[in-house]
Amino acid sequence: MEKWFNEIIDENVFDIGARTSIKIGKTLFEGQSEYQKLEIVETPKFGRMMILDDCVMLTDAHEYAYHEMMAHVPMFAHPKPEQVLIIGGGDGGTSREVLRHESVKRCVMVEIDGLVVEKSREFFPALTTGLDDPRMELRIEDGVKYMEDKVDTFDIIMVDSTDPVGPAEGLFSKDFYKKVYAALKPGGIVVAQAESPYYFQKTQRELFEVLREVYPYTALYLSAIPFYPSGTWSFAFASKQHREDSQPRWEDMKAMALELEYFNPEIYKACFALPNFVKRNLQF
Amino acid sequence: MEKWFNEIIDENVFDIGARTSIKIGKTLFEGQSEYQKLEIVETPKFGRMMILDDCVMLTDAHEYAYHEMMAHVPMFAHPKPEQVLIIGGGDGGTSREVLRHESVKRCVMVEIDGLVVEKSREFFPALTTGLDDPRMELRIEDGVKYMEDKVDTFDIIMVDSTDPVGPAEGLFSKDFYKKVYAALKPGGIVVAQAESPYYFQKTQRELFEVLREVYPYTALYLSAIPFYPSGTWSFAFASKQHREDSQPRWEDMKAMALELEYFNPEIYKACFALPNFVKRNLQF
Numbered sequence: 001m002e003k004w005f006n007e008i009i010d011e012n013v014f015d016i017g018a019r020t021s022i023k024i025g026k027t028l029f030e031g032q033s034e035y036q037k038l039e040i041v042e043t044p045k046f047g048r049m050m051i052l053d054d055c056v057m058l059t060d061a062h063e064y065a066y067h068e069m070m071a072h073v074p075m076f077a078h079p080k081p082e083q084v085l086i087i088g089g090g091d092g093g094t095s096r097e098v099l100r101h102e103s104v105k106r107c108v109m110v111e112i113d114g115l116v117v118e119k120s121r122e123f124f125p126a127l128t129t130g131l132d133d134p135r136m137e138l139r140i141e142d143g144v145k146y147m148e149d150k151v152d153t154f155d156i157i158m159v160d161s162t163d164p165v166g167p168a169e170g171l172f173s174k175d176f177y178k179k180v181y182a183a184l185k186p187g188g189i190v191v192a193q194a195e196s197p198y199y200f201q202k203t204q205r206e207l208f209e210v211l212r213e214v215y216p217y218t219a220l221y222l223s224a225i226p227f228y229p230s231g232t233w234s235f236a237f238a239s240k241q242h243r244e245d246s247q248p249r250w251e252d253m254k255a256m257a258l259e260l261e262y263f264n265p266e267i268y269k270a271c272f273a274l275p276n277f278v279k280r281n282l283q284f
Numbered sequence: 285m286e287k288w289f290n291e292i293i294d295e296n297v298f299d300i301g302a303r304t305s306i307k308i309g310k311t312l313f314e315g316q317s318e319y320q321k322l323e324i325v326e327t328p329k330f331g332r333m334m335i336l337d338d339c340v341m342l343t344d345a346h347e348y349a350y351h352e353m354m355a356h357v358p359m360f361a362h363p364k365p366e367q368v369l370i371i372g373g374g375d376g377g378t379s380r381e382v383l384r385h386e387s388v389k390r391c392v393m394v395e396i397d398g399l400v401v402e403k404s405r406e407f408f409p410a411l412t413t414g415l416d417d418p419r420m421e422l423r424i425e426d427g428v429k430y431m432e433d434k435v436d437t438f439d440i441i442m443v444d445s446t447d448p449v450g451p452a453e454g455l456f457s458k459d460f461y462k463k464v465y466a467a468l469k470p471g472g473i474v475v476a477q478a479e480s481p482y483y484f485q486k487t488q489r490e491l492f493e494v495l496r497e498v499y500p501y502t503a504l505y506l507s508a509i510p511f512y513p514s515g516t517w518s519f520a521f522a523s524k525q526h527r528e529d530s531q532p533r534w535e536d537m538k539a540m541a542l543e544l545e546y547f548n549p550e551i552y553k554a555c556f557a558l559p560n561f562v563k564r565n566l567q568f
Contacts, residue, residue, distance in 0.1 A: 004303075006305065015329075016329065017306065017307040017327060017328055017329030017330065018304060018305065018306045018307065018329070018330070018510065018511070019288075019304075019305050020302060020303075020304065020305075021290065021302065021303050021304075021305050022301065022302045023301040023302065043301060044301055045299075045300065045301030045302070046301065046302070062482070065559070198346070198508075198510050199510075222508070224482075224506070224508065224514075224515065224516040224559070225515075226302065226482050226483075226514040226515055226516070227302070230508075230510040230515055231508065231509075231510055231514055231515010231516055232508040232510070232515055232516070257560060260560055261559070261560055261561045262559040262560055262561065263559075263560070264557075264559070264560055264563075266556075266557035266558070267557050267558075267559060269554070269557065270553070270554035270555075270556075270557030271554075271557075272550075272554075273548075273550035273551050273553065273554030273555075274550070274551075275349070275508070275545070275546040275547075275548070275551060276541060276544055276545055276546055276547070276548055277545045277546065279548075
């Protein structure tokens with residue numbers, strides 16, 4: 001008999017009224033950490049799939065559309081990113097993309113849930129290639145606490161979190177973004193996964209209210225990710241100084257695009273174009 | 285008890301391995317025409333929804349992301365679109381967008397299935413506002429046959445069809461696109477709904493093979509449409525002369541964007557930016 005996984009994010013907390021169903025095969029791992037429920041299953045069409053608290057996190061087939069867009073947009077907006085911090089990102093995909101950049105001297109990844117890292121190493125070898133890079137500093141601890149005493153330290157901070165319920169709740173607060181601001185160098189940029197522009201309009205408004213109180217420049221950019229609710233996902237971009245159009249490194253983008261599945265210079269420019277309903281919701 | 289509609293496109297013909305489920309309420313209409321099964325249902329979150337042969341065609345909530353992008357991209361790429369032909373488009377949404385353009389003198393819509401038009405008038409009044417416009421010429425007949433003897437007639441032709449199975453099968457053939465070519469004026473542009481770049485890569489390759497044999501210029505552009513498979517949809521753009529970047533009417537776009545939900549000048553530019561996997565699949 002056919003088995004289908006039905007994402008039930010809507011029945012949890014967000015009453016979306018729509019969900020994605022994905023045909024699945026064997027369950028490879030199922031377990032409960034201190035923080036969340038983790039499942040890893042096979043799918044006949046999309047490779048392996050990771051599910052956290054009943055929400056699809058990634059599939060082998062489409063993970064690049066998230067990880068490349070989270071990492072390369074801020075990295076290429078910055079003239080020379082050397083010190084990078086990833087909050088969350090336990091599956092390793094974002095760090096893999098960050099470490100493609102030769103300018104990077106250190107990439108700190110602070111993931112609260114060691115089980116996600118452990119099982120990603122086991123079941124998603126293509127995502128975790130960066131974890132053993134000598135420039136990588138992997139810490140299993142609370143990202144909010146890690147930030148407490150960091151001042152003027154990072155060029156880029158990436159908030160690669162789950163939804164703003166459960167372990168990631170604190171990562172959408174003003175207090176957190178003030179700490180991020182302090183931890184960034186003067187030319188620093190923060191990006192954060194910012195949910196679906198179709199289904200999470202209130203969450204987005206609240207996030208930008210916070211960001212605009214703390215940062216002089218904010219923007220939103222989009223990526224097409226099939227298994228995230230609505231199929232379109234967004235990332236918040238906030239900085240002390242650099243805008244996405246200040247001094248992007250076009251030639252470097254062009255070269256790196258050759259080894260990527262999604263990101264390229266045209267996409268860099270295009271992803272900041274927002275439909276009217278998004279602009280109106282966020283007053284862009 | 286909660287009722288959910290499960291799109292079953294994959295079990296029909298295309299084995300996608302993923303589907304969209306949408307919470308539904310009352311069924312407003314259910315019937316079988318000579319060509320296809322039509323259902324119109326209420327949804328608690330997205331207004332009314334139209335389903336043809338078990339595939340979601342549109343919802344009140346998101347229909348603009350399809351109709352605005354199908355219509356306004358070719359209309360603004362053309363310096364002065366006066367004669368427009370829509371093949372399909374029975375729900376009326378595309379004609380509504382076409383008729384926003386004051387340059388239009390005549391908009392012919394050739395829909396094979398009269399039931400779709402009749403029930404759209406009844407249940408989707410916001411989509412069918414254009415159908416009684418004096419510039420509108422509505423014909424219930426086979427679009428392929430209608431094209432037979434049309435030469436040098438239209439500035440823009442829009443192929444607003446269902447998937448390339450069932451009644452729309454002929455709308456993906458070389459023979460059809462040769463007729464479209466003949467029916468276009470020298471500065472003419474054709475656009476066609478071109479499925480998901482994630483799930484229909486073979487269909488897209490075949491379509492572009494056809495288009496490139498017939499037209500000197502082809503391009504692909506994207507829109508974010510939550511209930512179409514993968515959430516990202518594409519449109520083929522082919523022309524005898526005009527490219528999307530030849531002489532787009534930026535000022536006119538800017539003015540019209542004020543009354544639209546999705547389309548604006550930035551989106552016009554951005555929608556032609558393609559992820560690497562799409563470029564590679566279609567050799568762009």
